Amino acid sequence: MSLLSVKNLSARFGAFTAFDGVDIELAKGSLTGLIGTNGAGKSTLFSAITGYITPSSGEVKFDGHDMLPLSIEKRVEKGLSRTFQVPREFSRLSVFQNLMAAPPNQAGESLAKLFITPGRVRRQEAELAERADSMLQFLNLARVADTPAGSLSGGQKKLLELGRLLMLEPSCIMLDEPFAGVNPVLVEELSQRIVELNQRGITLLIIEHDLASLSRLVPRLYAMDRGRIIAEGKPSEVLADPRVREAYMGGVI
Numbered sequence: 001m002s003l004l005s006v007k008n009l010s011a012r013f014g015a016f017t018a019f020d021g022v023d024i025e026l027a028k029g030s031l032t033g034l035i036g037t038n039g040a041g042k043s044t045l046f047s048a049i050t051g052y053i054t055p056s057s058g059e060v061k062f063d064g065h066d067m068l069p070l071s072i073e074k075r076v077e078k079g080l081s082r083t084f085q086v087p088r089e090f091s092r093l094s095v096f097q098n099l100m101a102a103p104p105n106q107a108g109e110s111l112a113k114l115f116i117t118p119g120r121v122r123r124q125e126a127e128l129a130e131r132a133d134s135m136l137q138f139l140n141l142a143r144v145a146d147t148p149a150g151s152l153s154g155g156q157k158k159l160l161e162l163g164r165l166l167m168l169e170p171s172c173i174m175l176d177e178p179f180a181g182v183n184p185v186l187v188e189e190l191s192q193r194i195v196e197l198n199q200r201g202i203t204l205l206i207i208e209h210d211l212a213s214l215s216r217l218v219p220r221l222y223a224m225d226r227g228r229i230i231a232e233g234k235p236s237e238v239l240a241d242p243r244v245r246e247a248y249m250g251g252v253i
């Protein structure tokens with residue numbers, strides 16, 4: 001059964017078409033890659049699916065619900081979350097504080113609620129702190145818990161971005177270039193965390209230019225070129241597809 005179903009989705013900005021007639025189906029619990037040359041429209045597609053831009057036409061269904069009328073926050077509540085190519089951490093807050101700041105609708109944020117149900121706020125804070133602690137362990141960031149996020153390495157920032165997203169307890173995660181600017185050791189570590197998340201039942205769609213690392217990680221790939229899906233299937237099949245090889249101009253793969 002499809003968790004995410006994208007049908008005939010297009011986005012135009014004036015005369016420019018960012019992507020056109022895109023169909024993507026993600027089965028519940030699947031792990032899928034999305035590749036394509038620079039400017040193919042991959043990130044803009046993520047933005048349309050998660051609510052950062054409004055597509056010109058088409059359909060996005062998540063768990064049977066029509067996503068297009070919903071705000072970004074409502075889509076997150078339904079379980080659909082994304083990361084960005086450039087992580088968006090709060091650089092002066094510590095790693096732990098960044099994790100604590102991630103979940104929306106915390107009871108403590110509303111002053112009125114603070115007076116009415118202080119016990120509930122304290123319980124919720126304690127639960128969140130527990131969740132942030134286990135996230136630090138899971139992502140191997142415990143030793144930098146009190147470090148300002150701005151001074152982390154590129155790879156650690158990607159791990160923190162993943163952690164912030166996981167604090168939202170999503171059922172489907174869309175990662176935009178998780179391995180960009182990450183050293184090979186951390187690429188391996190990130191890959192392992194991704195596999196573990198997938199084994200816990202989380203559905204993932206991953207944009208990545210590191211085709212070798214991505215192909216080792218995912219059993220299925222989509223390839224995009226100039227705003228269209230041009231191939232889909234096992235990584236070995238997609239990377240051997242003449243249209244994909246042509247899009248990468250014969251040299252890269």
Ligand SMILES: Nc1ncnc2c1ncn2[C@@H]1O[C@H](COP(=O)(O)OP(=O)(O)OP(=O)(O)O)[C@@H](O)[C@H]1O
Pocket residue numbers: 013016017018036037038039040041042043044045
């Ligand atoms: N809001 C917008 N207004 C105008 N053009 C846009 C807008 N958003 C994206 N585009 C254009 O859409 C095209 C697709 O960009 P996108 O970033 O989605 O490609 P990409 O496949 O993710 O590329 P890369 O791999 O280099 O990140 C680009 O030419 C970009 O300039």
